[in-house]
Amino acid sequence: EVQLVESGGGLVQPGGSLRLSCAASGFTFSNYWMTWVRQAPGKGLEWVANINQHGTESYYVDSVKGRFTISRDNAKNSLYLQMNSLRDEDTAVYFCAKDTSTQLWSYYFDQWGQGTLVTVSS
């Protein structure tokens, strides 16, 4: 059974930093693109970033470029999101999601974690 378990969320002041983790199990983690998606309270889904199987290629939504960094450790079956210079508008539940792609191009997401809440507030 595929499991994705996020951790690391919490309350942080504007301008602060937080590192989210996603522990994966039940599939060969190193074969798949992985993604972070967020959802602000009462709002829709927003794709944040993704990373290829080897950790050598990543993409970001413009609003987080230069502030967030996605990374992975295939030896530990883990995905990360380092979030710096946090803003009020980054407040959201952050979901880790498994892409279906084992190829050069990422696709859609067939497995999701339960999410971890990040609250940016003074």
Next chain:
Amino acid sequence: DIQMTQSPSTLSASVGDRVTITCRASQSISSWLAWYQQKPGKAPKLLIYKASTLESGVPSRFSGSGSGTEFTLTISSLQPDDFATFYCQQYNGYPRTFGQGTKVEIK
């Protein structure tokens, strides 16, 4: 960025109704479109990919169609478990983008 626009934003329907949700892309995305269902407090669940392919385990009352810029998700006979919010998502270009969501409510 490719903008995804869903309509309607909210839909009131009864059990047994046929329901159709539309998703329009701001430019052609071929058939690179997925649909998800999300219930309150839960993670999204994949329903359909490549515009019309049903994910394994998803009931056959769900179907998808379209290509290019216009897509539809249809529920042939709405069931009590289907009341939720539905999102489309394109995977033709970066950034990946979702529609704003369509909430299906009980009439």
